[in-house]
Amino acid sequence: MRNNTTYKQYILHTALFLLTLVTTTLAGAEWTGKHYLNGWDFVWSGLDYSITFLGILTIHEMGHYYFARKNNVDATLPYYIPFYFPGIPSIGTFGAFIRMKGIIHSRRTMFDIGIAGPLAGFVAAILLLVYGFATLPEKSYLFRIHPEYAAIQGDYRHEAYTYDFIKKRSDLHTELTFIQDSIYYLQHHDSIPELKKPVKAYETEFEVIVVGKNLLFLLFEKLFSYQGDRLPDPHELYHYPFIFAGYLALFFTALNLIPVGQLDGGHVTYGLFGYERSKKISAVFFILFVSIAGVGMFKENILQINFFTANAADQLEFAFFYLIFLYLIFAKMFETFLNALLTAVAVFTFQFLVEFLFPEITGYGFWLLYAFLIGRYLGVYHPPALSEQPLDTKRKVLGWIALGIFVLCFTPEVVSFELIRP
Numbered sequence: 083m084r085n086n087t088t089y090k091q092y093i094l095h096t097a098l099f100l101l102t103l104v105t106t107t108l109a110g111a112e113w114t115g116k117h118y119l120n121g122w123d124f125v126w127s128g129l130d131y132s133i134t135f136l137g138i139l140t141i142h143e144m145g146h147y148y149f150a151r152k153n154n155v156d157a158t159l160p161y162y163i164p165f166y167f168p169g170i171p172s173i174g175t176f177g178a179f180i181r182m183k184g185i186i187h188s189r190r191t192m193f194d195i196g197i198a199g200p201l202a203g204f205v206a207a208i209l210l211l212v213y214g215f216a217t218l219p220e221k222s223y224l225f226r227i228h229p230e231y232a233a234i235q236g237d238y239r240h241e242a243y244t245y246d247f248i249k250k251r252s253d254l255h256t257e258l259t260f261i262q263d264s265i266y267y268l269q270h271h272d273s274i275p276e277l278k279k280p281v282k283a284y285e286t287e288f289e290v291i292v293v294g295k296n297l298l299f300l301l302f303e304k305l306f307s308y309q310g311d312r313l314p315d316p317h318e319l320y321h322y323p324f325i326f327a328g329y330l331a332l333f334f335t336a337l338n339l340i341p342v343g344q345l346d347g348g349h350v351t352y353g354l355f356g357y358e359r360s361k362k363i364s365a366v367f368f369i370l371f372v373s374i375a376g377v378g379m380f381k382e383n384i385l386q387i388n389f390f391t392a393n394a395a396d397q398l399e400f401a402f403f404y405l406i407f408l409y410l411i412f413a414k415m416f417e418t419f420l421n422a423l424l425t426a427v428a429v430f431t432f433q434f435l436v437e438f439l440f441p442e443i444t445g446y447g448f449w450l451l452y453a454f455l456i457g458r459y460l461g462v463y464h465p466p467a468l469s470e471q472p473l474d475t476k477r478k479v480l481g482w483i484a485l486g487i488f489v490l491c492f493t494p495e496v497v498s499f500e501l502i503r504p
């Protein structure tokens with residue numbers, strides 16, 4: 083019976099991996115600017131991204147798996163989470179995770195398992211980024227994706243993101259899509275009906291995707307500055323599969339190294355400081371994290387209410403729902419309703435004052451959503467192990483290195499949508 087269950091688990095892990103390989107390949111192909119009508123060329127173009135990105139995710143998870151088994155902790159192989167919808171920008175996956183079924187008895191074991199994944203993934207990401215930046219293609223590579231850039235007399239980095247240029251590019255894309263769809267229809271039908279050209283999505287303003295940067299990424303750009311105009315612009319970075327995969331690997335490393343709860347960073351913090359001190363550190367960090375991430379909510383939010391220009395009724399509506407949201411984030415941190423509510427009010431007040439006094443400063447909504455998931459489901463505090471024996475010096479050094487890696491990899495604004503108006 084046990085062998086049959088194990089066999090089914092292997093099939094499940096393999097199937098999820100293969101499905102995620104497919105979804106990341108399709109996502110990677112779209113990022114390279116290929117069209118599905120290109121057939122197998124469309125598929126092959128996504129493999130550089132999918133193989134490298136999934137490879138780093140696998141290295142990360144297998145780091146956890148190896149040290150779990152080394153410490154006699156029962157753990158599963160990685161579960162991969164595929165995610166892809168045609169035409170919607172995505173990275174093809176929500177990541178991967180392993181499940182630890184056994185009891186972790188000591189603080190040292192908790193630390194070893196927690197730190198192994200991000201350290202292994204970080205090293206792999208660094209090697210990939212070195213290769214990606216050292217082998218950047220000629221600028222003509224980008225012109226093959228955006229042939230309209232070649233017509234610019236000057237620096238496309240600055241001129242290609244103006245309203246007039248993006249409008250021309252949108253018009254060109256509309257025409258090409260119409261032609262490609264017409265050809266595809268003719269290849270599969272004897273005659274072609276009257277096809278209507280697609281309606282242009284934007285007539286007065288445009289949104290473009292901009293990839294953010296972290297400290298490590300800025301360092302790489304400095305080290306490889308000799309590449310000159312080959313260096314990818316933030317508006318186009320996702321067209322470079324090795325660099326984009328490395329960038330996402332750094333993002334997932336930072337995501338896991340946030341020093342709260344049972345995230346990898348929570349394991350590291352618990353190992354370094356023990357239960358009582360790590361509990362205080364996680365609480366302070368989490369409150370600051372939510373406070374900074376939510377800056378900007380008073381101007382842009384799901385209710386579409388600008389608190390500073392809205393009428394009194396809309397202001398009350400926003401304050402009511404946002405305070406409830408903040409309360410839900412902090413509710414499980416505290417034993418009493420009043421403490422959670424007071425924390426929510428304090429964060430609400432802090433964010434209001436920052437936006438009022440420094441309107442140019444803004445947080446990032448994704449991190450606020452991630453904080454909600456941590457507060458409600460993952461938990462802010464790390465549970466204690468049976469043994470609280472402190473770490474040795476070697477492990478303490480590794481722990482501080484891991485926290486330094488978090489600072490280097492953390493990206494305040496991972497991906498943004500820049501609105502360009504005439």
